[in-house]
Amino acid sequence: MPHAAGLFISFEGIDGAGKSTHIEAVAQAFESQGRSVTRTREPGGTPLAETLRQLVLNEPMDALTESLLVFAARRDHIQGVIAPALAQGRVVLCDRFTDATFAYQGAGRGFDLGVLQTLEQWVQSRSDKSQALLQPQLTIWFDLPPHVAAARLSGARVPDKFESQPLAFFEAVAGGYATRCAQDPQRFARINADQSPEAVREHVMAALRAKGFLRGAPGA
Numbered sequence: 001m002p003h004a005a006g007l008f009i010s011f012e013g014i015d016g017a018g019k020s021t022h023i024e025a026v027a028q029a030f031e032s033q034g035r036s037v038t039r040t041r042e043p044g045g046t047p048l049a050e051t052l053r054q055l056v057l058n059e060p061m062d063a064l065t066e067s068l069l070v071f072a073a074r075r076d077h078i079q080g081v082i083a084p085a086l087a088q089g090r091v092v093l094c095d096r097f098t099d100a101t102f103a104y105q106g107a108g109r110g111f112d113l114g115v116l117q118t119l120e121q122w123v124q125s126r127s128d129k130s131q132a133l134l135q136p137q138l139t140i141w142f143d144l145p146p147h148v149a150a151a152r153l154s155g156a157r158v159p160d161k162f163e164s165q166p167l168a169f170f171e172a173v174a175g176g177y178a179t180r181c182a183q184d185p186q187r188f189a190r191i192n193a194d195q196s197p198e199a200v201r202e203h204v205m206a207a208l209r210a211k212g213f214l215r216g217a218p219g220a
């Protein structure tokens with residue numbers, strides 16, 4: 001029997017926007033409709049990429065080095081996990097993908113967007129080169145004012161290199177997400193994350209139904 005087409009969905013937002021809780025709910029929703037789900041994250045998802053993650057999140061480095069490492073991790077992750085899972089018809093739920101690089105390294109750290117675009121082309125080109133770049137079919141963007149995210153994060157745990165950045169950094173990162181969303185509005189579902197977890201969850205599920213990815217009436 002032919003299997004369902006693979007589905008690639010990424011989840012984005014500034015630190016503290018509350019992605020993780022909702023990714024779990026989305027995984028359960030797909031599984032309850034009989035889909036096989038691969039939950040993964042960036043940087044990370046393979047042994048090599050998880051090693052790179054530790055470096056990126058904990059070691060000081062310039063923005064080019066950081067960008068090269070996140071794209072190297074992404075390449076390994078695509079080759080080792082994402083592409084094979086999609087080929088098997090699985091639903092891939094990825095906690096961050098390339099939009100995070102444009103938001104954090106590009107907008108946040110002010111790194112050259114042209115270089116990031118070149119890296120994106122290299123890393124996300126498909127092996128037969130005939131098709132468009134590998135991109136998520138849908139990106140759920142949890143949009144939250146940075147001061148609200150900061151209040152949620154404070155005291156929660158020991159902050160990593162990015163989480164300990166000042167508010168102005170996250171204002172810039174949030175602007176980076178808004179720019180990526182404006183450049184590719186069909187791919188993005190912007191969710192107002194400044195609501196109760198229940199309300200956010202409902203909006204996420206509605207976005208998945210509206211795309212026809214989850215069964216059920218679009219507005220239900």
Ligand code: TYD
Pocket residue numbers: 015016020042043057070095096097098100101102104105162163
């Ligand atoms: P995050 O996804 O928030 O994981 P956790 O919930 O465990 O903190 O952490 C990943 C961090 O890495 C986050 O601060 C954003 C950063 N990051 C980049 O700077 N560039 C990237 O390309 C990616 C994927 C993440």
